Amino acid sequence: xxxxxxxxxxxAGGLLAGFxxxxxxxxxxxxLMAAIAGDQRSAANKARDGARHPYETLTFWGLKAxxxxxxxxxxxxxxxxxxxxxxxxxxxxxxAGVADLAxxxxxxxxxxxxxxxxAKYADAAKYGAIQxxxxxxxxxPLAAAGSADLVITARNIHNFMYSGDLLSKAMGDFFAVLKxxxxxxxxxxxxxxxxxxxxxxxxxxxxxxxxAAAAKAGFKLDAQSEANANPKDTxxxxxxxxxxxxxxxxxxxGQPANPDFDHTRYDAIGESDRMTLRFxxxx
Numbered sequence: 181x182x183x184x185x186x187x188x189x190x191x192a193g194g195l196l197a198g199f200x201x202x203x204x205x206x207x208x209x210x211x212l213m214a215a216i217a218g219d220q221r222s223a224a225n226k227a228r229d230g231a232r233h234p235y236e237t238l239t240f241w242g243l244k245a246x247x248x249x250x251x252x253x254x255x256x257x258x259x260x261x262x263x264x265x266x267x268x269x270x271x272x273x274x275x276a277g278v279a280d281l282a283x284x285x286x287x288x289x290x291x292x293x294x295x296x297x298x299a300k301y302a303d304a305a306k307y308g309a310i311q312x313x314x315x316x317x318x319x320x321p322l323a324a325a326g327s328a329d330l331v332i333t334a335r336n337i338h339n340f341m342y343s344g345d346l347l348s349k350a351m352g353d354f355f356a357v358l359k360x361x362x363x364x365x366x367x368x369x370x371x372x373x374x375x376x377x378x379x380x381x382x383x384x385x386x387x388x389x390x391x392a393a394a395a396k397a398g399f400k401l402d403a404q405s406e407a408n409a410n411p412k413d414t415x416x417x418x419x420x421x422x423x424x425x426x427x428x429x430x431x432x433x434g435q436p437a438n439p440d441f442d443h444t445r446y447d448a449i450g451e452s453d454r455m456t457l458r459f460x461x462x463x
Contacts, residue, residue: 211245212238215266220306225258228426231451234262236407241365241458245270247329250322250357252277252315252350253336260301260310263332268308276301277322280314315353317346322357331358334367335454337390338383351397355461364399364459366390367408369421369452382420387455399459406456413453421452 216234243249249267254260254276267274279286279294294312301307313322322328331354340347354364371377371384391401417423419432423446430441 209235209239209244211269212243212262212266215262215269218261218265220265221261224426225261228258228451231408231410231425232258233407234259237365237367237405237456238262240403240405240407240456241330241332242363243330246272248273248275248323248327249330249332250275250277250313250328252322252331252333252354253339254278254297255335257297257301259332259334260307264301264307264310273311274308275311275313275323275328277313277315280316280319282314282320283316283318286316315350317343317349319353322353325356326359328357328362329359330363330365332365335369337366337368337385337393338380341380341385341389347393348396351393351399355397355399358461360461360463362461363402364394364461366394366455366457366459368455368457370409370455371415372455374415382415382417384415384421384452385455387457390455390457394457394459398461400462402458402460404455404457408454408456410450410453412449414449415453417446424449424452426451 212235216229243263243266247267247270249263249272251259251263251274260274260276264274266272276297278297279290281291281294298310298312301310311323314320315322322331333350333354337347340350358364368390369384371380371386376384376386376389387404394401413424415421419429421427422429422433425447428443428446430438430443
């Protein structure tokens with residue numbers, strides 16, 4: 181059934197470009213559903229599913245069996261807990277783009293973060309043989325040129341924008357590693373319909389900013405999905421997007437949490453309003 185969560189744009193052959201082909205065919209991906217429901221996922225991450233819609237989002241991005249998927253800056257591993265077991269079950273490859281150890285200038289915290297991430301997902305019986313690639317301002321290729329089917333980055337564009345020209349470099353890296361016809365999936369806190377704040381200091385990015393950066397690298401915007409839209413998000417929070425769950429910031433960054441801060445209004449909003457975009461590398 182077609183829902184309002186998807187932007188319905190007619191593509192080649194009359195197919196609805198903003199809707200998963202598997203759903204249009206009346207089929208579902210049992211391996212993906214099993215990975216989403218699996219015991220390898222933490223209770224905290226499963227609790228986020230109502231806001232992050234993993235099945236809708238991943239199928240919109242075109243995730244399928246036997247694919248090489250690179251997730252860039254996976255954070256704590258919300259998507260890793262799904263994508264790595266899915267790759268193992270479905271004959272694919274999962275590569276995590278994490279801190280670049282070849283960069284002599286990365287912080288001790290970044291090194292520790294990568295070590296902790298690798299330790300957390302080291303159980304091959306649960307997560308398969310995860311591969312790792314360094315990613316950062318001076319990193320090399322994520323993998324061999326033209327080798328990946330799908331690159332994903334979720335809620336990272338604002339961070340790339342804080343780091344000099346990292347957004348341009350990231351888009352170039354993504355374009356280089358994807359096969360012709362490969363897909364870049366982006367999820368990001370959405371500033372629209374208001375303008376971005378100067379320096380995107382509140383974490384909200386305009387759709388046009390992402391589309392322009394991707395186009396500069398050579399990508400074509402294929403479709404947009406409203407799977408992760410949240411019309412309750414007023415985008416005017418005292419500590420930016422991080423006022424909302426799951427971060428629930430109660431004081432400016434770097435300052436101690438304010439025990440008297442009232443989270444009620446922001447918890448009622450839930451997670452941020454987010455764009456979900458699918459770009460394609462032309463064949």
